[in-house]
Amino acid sequence: xxxxxxxxxxxxxxxxxxxxxxxxxxxxxxxxxxxxxxxxxxxxxxxxxxxxxxxxxxxxxxxxxxxxxxxxxxxxxxxxxxxxxxxxxxxxxxxxxxxxxxxxxxxxxxxxxxxxxxxxxxxxxxxxxxxxxxxxxxxxxxxxxxxxxxxxxxxxxxxxxxxxxxxxxxxxxxxxxxxxxxxxxxxxxxxx
Numbered sequence: 001x002x003x004x005x006x007x008x009x010x011x012x013x014x015x016x017x018x019x020x021x022x023x024x025x026x027x028x029x030x031x032x033x034x035x036x037x038x039x040x041x042x043x044x045x046x047x048x049x050x051x052x053x054x055x056x057x058x059x060x061x062x063x064x065x066x067x068x069x070x071x072x073x074x075x076x077x078x079x080x081x082x083x084x085x086x087x088x089x090x091x092x093x094x095x096x097x098x099x100x101x102x103x104x105x106x107x108x109x110x111x112x113x114x115x116x117x118x119x120x121x122x123x124x125x126x127x128x129x130x131x132x133x134x135x136x137x138x139x140x141x142x143x144x145x146x147x148x149x150x151x152x153x154x155x156x157x158x159x160x161x162x163x164x165x166x167x168x169x170x171x172x173x174x175x176x177x178x179x180x181x182x183x184x185x186x187x188x189x190x191x192x
Contacts, residue, residue: 060096061114063088070118072110077147078126078179088117131184135161135172140191142184143175151175159191 067088074081092100097112100119107119125147132143132151140159143151161169168191178184 060098061112062094062096063092063117064114065093067093067114068116070116071107072118072120073127074120074122075127076122076124078130080127080129080180082127082129092117129180131178132175133172133178133184133187134175135169138162140172140188142188145177157188157191159188164191 065088069086069088069092071084071086072081073083092103097109097117100109100112100117104119107121109117110120111118126145128144130145131154132145134141134143134151136153136156138161139156140161141156142154144154145151161172164172176187178187
């Protein structure tokens with residue numbers, strides 16, 4: 001009888017183990033299926049949410065045929081800003097901002113719109129708006145100054161120095177510096 005009880009217990013243990021294994025396996029499969037379904041739903045939601053967010057080149061702002069390109073150069077030697085505005089070149093029409101960053105890689109794109117591209121850079125030395133007004137061959141002449149202080153003849157006016165007062169002639173022999181076009185025009189007009 002002891003043997004039959006022992007065999008019954010062993011048999012019951014085996015059946016219980018198999019039942020628990022089957023239950024655990026089915027439970028694990030159910031949990032795994034549920035996790036996979038949730039992950040699939042999350043991926044589908046993400047795709048649906050972001051499916052319409054496709055960036056295209058047509059959405060980017062581009063330059064128009066009437067656009068202007070503005071070149072701003074700040075000179076560290078004189079702390080002056082030089083600005084030059086030009087009509088856009090034909091090959092630059094209908095181009096996005098990235099195009100200008102590549103084409104003008106030694107400039108910073110300061111502002112970009114369809115009507116204006118503003119480029120900026122800093123340069124060592126002084127700008128080309130520094131002048132010396134002097135006497136040259138009996139006339140009032142204008143010289144530009146470069147970064148090294150060299151004077152280069154810009155123009156000779158039609159103002160004769162022979163009719164100027166002695167004090168003005170002495171100033172012109174030394175040279176009168178002018179910073180900017182307005183100051184140059186004022187100095188020249190004083191001798192006319």
